Amino acid sequence: xxxxxxxxxxxxxxxxxxxxxxxxxxxxxxxxxxxxxxxxxxxxxxxxxxxxxxxxxxxxxxxxxxxxxxxxxxxxxxxxxxxxxxxxxxxxxxxxxxxxxxxxxxxxxxxxxxxxxxxxxxxxxxxxxxxxxxxxxxxxxxxxxxxxxxxxxxxxxxxxxxxxxxxxxxxxxxxxxxxxxxxxxxxxxxxxxxxxxxxxxxxxxxxxxxxxxxxxxxxxx
Amino acid sequence: xxxxxxxxxxxxxxxxxxxxxxxxxxxxxxxxxxxxxxxxxxxxxxxxxxxxxxxxxxxxxxxxxxxxxxxxxxxxxxxxxxxxxxxxxxxxxxxxxxxxxxxxxxxxxxxxxxxxxxxxxxxxxxxxxxxxxxxxxxxxxxxxxxxxxxxxxxxxxxxxxxxxxxxxxxxxxxxxxxxxxxxxxxxxxxxxxxxxxx
Numbered sequence: 001x002x003x004x005x006x007x008x009x010x011x012x013x014x015x016x017x018x019x020x021x022x023x024x025x026x027x028x029x030x031x032x033x034x035x036x037x038x039x040x041x042x043x044x045x046x047x048x049x050x051x052x053x054x055x056x057x058x059x060x061x062x063x064x065x066x067x068x069x070x071x072x073x074x075x076x077x078x079x080x081x082x083x084x085x086x087x088x089x090x091x092x093x094x095x096x097x098x099x100x101x102x103x104x105x106x107x108x109x110x111x112x113x114x115x116x117x118x119x120x121x122x123x124x125x126x127x128x129x130x131x132x133x134x135x136x137x138x139x140x141x142x143x144x145x146x147x148x149x150x151x152x153x154x155x156x157x158x159x160x161x162x163x164x165x166x167x168x169x170x171x172x173x174x175x176x177x178x179x180x181x182x183x184x185x186x187x188x189x190x191x192x193x194x195x196x197x198x199x200x201x202x203x204x205x206x207x208x209x210x211x212x213x214x215x216x217x218x219x220x221x
Numbered sequence: 222x223x224x225x226x227x228x229x230x231x232x233x234x235x236x237x238x239x240x241x242x243x244x245x246x247x248x249x250x251x252x253x254x255x256x257x258x259x260x261x262x263x264x265x266x267x268x269x270x271x272x273x274x275x276x277x278x279x280x281x282x283x284x285x286x287x288x289x290x291x292x293x294x295x296x297x298x299x300x301x302x303x304x305x306x307x308x309x310x311x312x313x314x315x316x317x318x319x320x321x322x323x324x325x326x327x328x329x330x331x332x333x334x335x336x337x338x339x340x341x342x343x344x345x346x347x348x349x350x351x352x353x354x355x356x357x358x359x360x361x362x363x364x365x366x367x368x369x370x371x372x373x374x375x376x377x378x379x380x381x382x383x384x385x386x387x388x389x390x391x392x393x394x395x396x397x398x399x400x401x402x403x404x405x406x407x408x409x410x411x412x413x414x415x416x417x418x419x
Binding site: 010013018021022026027028032036037047050059060068071072073074081084099103109110111114121123124158176204205212213 | 261
């Protein structure tokens with residue numbers, strides 16, 4: 001059973017202490033071959049009908065020290081292993097055994113399924129679009145809203161730095177599956193916040209727009 | 222032993238190869254599906270796609286209008302689209318407004334238009350700082366925004382993926398579509414740089 005977990009280390013907006021941006025890490029593709037294999041593995045798992053819809057949440061559940069000390073595609077490895085072991089598809093013992101075999105020189109076999117490769121390629125081309133759905137929306141562009149501080153006890157995509165802040169709805173999109181309650185769809189609002197509202201009067205002049213599900217918002221009095 | 226000395230695998234390579242071997246053994250993934258994804262992102266899918274869209278918007282006012290109204294459909298006109306590009310919004314830079322995009326919570330990025338995001342985009346320094354001190358971050362990355370220009374930071378926290386349409390540089394009136402596209406950098410479509418001058 002998944003533990004209640006929502007406000008993890010991944011929610012980095014506005015935190016201090018991470019230092020300069022390493023603009024030299026500017027490549028257009030994968031930095032190493034294994035990264036491409038991991039990226040492909042996630043898509044191939046989806047093509048194969050494996051349960052990877054909890055992927056972002058699985059990354060968010062990485063313990064803070066490991067999250068900050070490991071690389072982006074190591075996060076993906078962690079998340080894939082976590083999802084598949086939780087689903088009972090793999091066991092930790094199998095993973096450890098496979099790693100030992102690879103480390104001692106074993107070479108992985110191949111399993112080619114041309115139809116799966118075709119589906120994977122189709123996912124990376126323009127996709128059919130669903131017809132626009134009628135969607136009751138509680139808020140409209142121009143509305144002043146305030147971000148709630150508390151939500152249900154599960155995965156959410158509401159950054160801490162906007163909680164409690166007042167902003168203006170600029171755009172209404174969706175409906176989109178609600179994180180943590182994916183069978184439910186809600187409108188998503190692009191809400192604009194003044195930087196001084198988020199960071200105080202000494203903030204650099206700017207506006208920050210965040211896309212927020214309806215349940216994260218309440219009408220500003 | 223043969224004369225060829227194999228480089229030792231890194232821990233990450235071991236972990237990735239082991240996982241792939243396990244998934245193949247259990248029939249959960251197709252090896253060629255993985256190959257296809259790697260090849261697509263190495264060859265076809267990259268910033269050149271977004272650059273084509275921007276260059277067309279610079280020269281074709283109707284396309285520009287369609288791009289700003291529905292970037293997903295405008296991309297599909299050029300055969301561009303797919304995962305993480307199902308709902309794209311184009312953000313037009315003007316002399317009064319400069320847009321910059323981030324995903325503070327993870328690394329959301331318009332893959333079909335820009336390919337794989339750079340490491341700096343996915344890392345804590347950018348994700349934490351650009352929503353709080355965007356002008357400083359842009360300056361560190363070589364872009365000085367005048368005080369009178371509004372800076373808009375877009376945090377891709379839901380399903381929308383953002384593509385910045387940079388300003389067309391001066392002196393480009395006589396350039397072809399391909400020449401214009403060559404000026405549109407990946408960084409200008411994230412918003413941390415400008416299009417190149419000819």
